[in-house]
Each structure stands twice: as structure tokens, then as C-alpha cells.
Amino acid sequence: MPSETTPAGLRERKKEETRRLLLEGAARLFRERGFEGTTVADIAAYANVSVRTFFRYFESKEEVLLPDGVQVFAYVEQALAARPADEEPLEAVCAALLEAAKPFSASTLTALTRPLGDVENVITARLVQAFADFEERLAVLVRQRLPRDAADADLRAAVIAGAALSAVRAVLRTRRANRASGIEDTEPAPLRRAFGMLREIGGREGASRAAGDTGERA
Incomplete structure (x- = not known):
């Protein structure tokens, strides 16, 4: 070597x-x-x-506006593999995506979310396709972290992967729309905030489900 x-x-x-x-x-x-x-x-x-x-x-x-897609996904896979095996899957995926974002400069992320006129539709379509392609790969990795006998494991893995990547898409979409309207996002770490919102939603749904189960038993 x-x-x-x-x-x-x-x-x-x-x-x-x-x-x-x-x-x-x-x-x-x-x-x-x-x-x-x-x-x-x-x-x-x-x-x-x-x-x-x-x-x-x-x-x-146009391709420059989607830099290192394969490399980004490789970072995510590596970061997810490094997470503790007993970590809750959604937490592990969110943490891995945040870790994978670190090597990429703010200027590159800005380029991805700036309004770009007619070419923006092309870029958005390619981003959506890139995430869709990776979503299946990410779901496989999540499935490997779930117990073998987990109920609806394939569906659960697909939902977790889809939800996490949807949060990333939402950040790109809202920041691009805000910039088109002349609004600058001055708060730090929008992706971290988005994942926090995702956890809150999951927490509320889990609490509601637990309350419903208690009511049924009563």
C-alpha cells in the first residue's frame, strides 16, 4: 500500500x-x-x-451545486456505524447526519440554499432524487440496529430514515424560501433545531400512545 x-x-x-x-x-x-x-x-x-x-x-x-453527494452519504454511513449499538435508532441517525455535515463548509451549504433563478428547479429535483436514493440505503442501516424480532422492523426502519432525511430537506427548503423573501436565518444550527423538533414530535406521539394504552387497559 x-x-x-x-x-x-x-x-x-x-x-x-x-x-x-x-x-x-x-x-x-x-x-x-x-x-x-x-x-x-x-x-x-x-x-x-x-x-x-x-x-x-x-x-x-449544476453538479457543483450538489458537491460530494457520494462522500456525504459515506460520511453518514461511517458516523452511524460509530454510534453506540444500544442507542435509540432515531437519535443515532440524527447524530450521524449532524456529524456528517461537519466537514462541509458554510459557503457550500449557503450555495445549496441560495435562490438561483431558473436553475433552482433542476437543483431541487436532483437534491430530492439524491435523498430518495440514499433513503433506502439508510433504512437498511437502521434496520440492522433494530432487534431481529422487532415488530414491523422494516416499516419502522423506513419511517426513521424517511423522517430524518425529511428534516434535512425541510431545512434546505425553508432556508431557500426565506432567502428568496429576503429573510436571513440568524439563529445557529438549523439542522440541529429541526432534529430537535422531530424528537419533540416523536415524544408527544409516544406519550399519547402510552396514555391511550393505559386508557384501554383501564
Whole structure:
């Protein structure tokens, strides 16, 4: 296996740095000039690479707005695997999603939620599809954390995965709508707040179900 100092290791680090600069440049230029006012050549120039090199990393400007989707999902899977085995599944999933968000810069997250005119519908559709694709994978991981003999385990796992990812979609959607209306979200950690709301909903429903069970027994 090549070490960090071998040519192969250096090439990988160079590729990672180029990708980071392309994403950083795109986020900055989109913010300063707008999506339509930024060209692929502009983004490539920021990273000091050729346009041809840009297309080795991304197929289009639109794809830059959905950076590292595969990498994000890999982070989630790794973070979920690191959670305690006896942790409540929804808590584990929310914690894993929060952990996976840490490596990504605020500028990238801002780029994902800024109003972008006609291209916004394309980006939103791709985001929804990306989350839908990952939802099934996440449900499988959640199912593995449930007891083998748990009632409705497949359904429960699908609901937990869907609810957690819906909270992420809700944050993107509301922040984008707020920015379109000129409203800036000045409160910290919107995703953490969204997960807190999700837990509150689950807590109330659990309490109501417990009260109903007590009433039936009475």
C-alpha cells in the first residue's frame, strides 16, 4: 500500500485539493456574481486549472451545486456505524447526519440554499432524487440496529430514515424560501433545531400512545 510520501499518495492529495478549490471557487463566485454570471472558465481559473480539468471532476456547473453527494452519504454511513449499538435508532441517525455535515463548509451549504433563478428547479429535483436514493440505503442501516424480532422492523426502519432525511430537506427548503423573501436565518444550527423538533414530535406521539394504552387497559 502506498504511503503518504509516495507519488500515488501525493496525486490523491493533489486531486482532493483541486476538488476543494473548485467547490470553494464556485461557492464564492456564485455568491458574488450569481449562477448565470459565473462560467466554468471562471471556476477553473479560481482553482488555477484548465476547463478540461474542471470537467474531470464535474459534468456541469449544476453538479457543483450538489458537491460530494457520494462522500456525504459515506460520511453518514461511517458516523452511524460509530454510534453506540444500544442507542435509540432515531437519535443515532440524527447524530450521524449532524456529524456528517461537519466537514462541509458554510459557503457550500449557503450555495445549496441560495435562490438561483431558473436553475433552482433542476437543483431541487436532483437534491430530492439524491435523498430518495440514499433513503433506502439508510433504512437498511437502521434496520440492522433494530432487534431481529422487532415488530414491523422494516416499516419502522423506513419511517426513521424517511423522517430524518425529511428534516434535512425541510431545512434546505425553508432556508431557500426565506432567502428568496429576503429573510436571513440568524439563529445557529438549523439542522440541529429541526432534529430537535422531530424528537419533540416523536415524544408527544409516544406519550399519547402510552396514555391511550393505559386508557384501554383501564
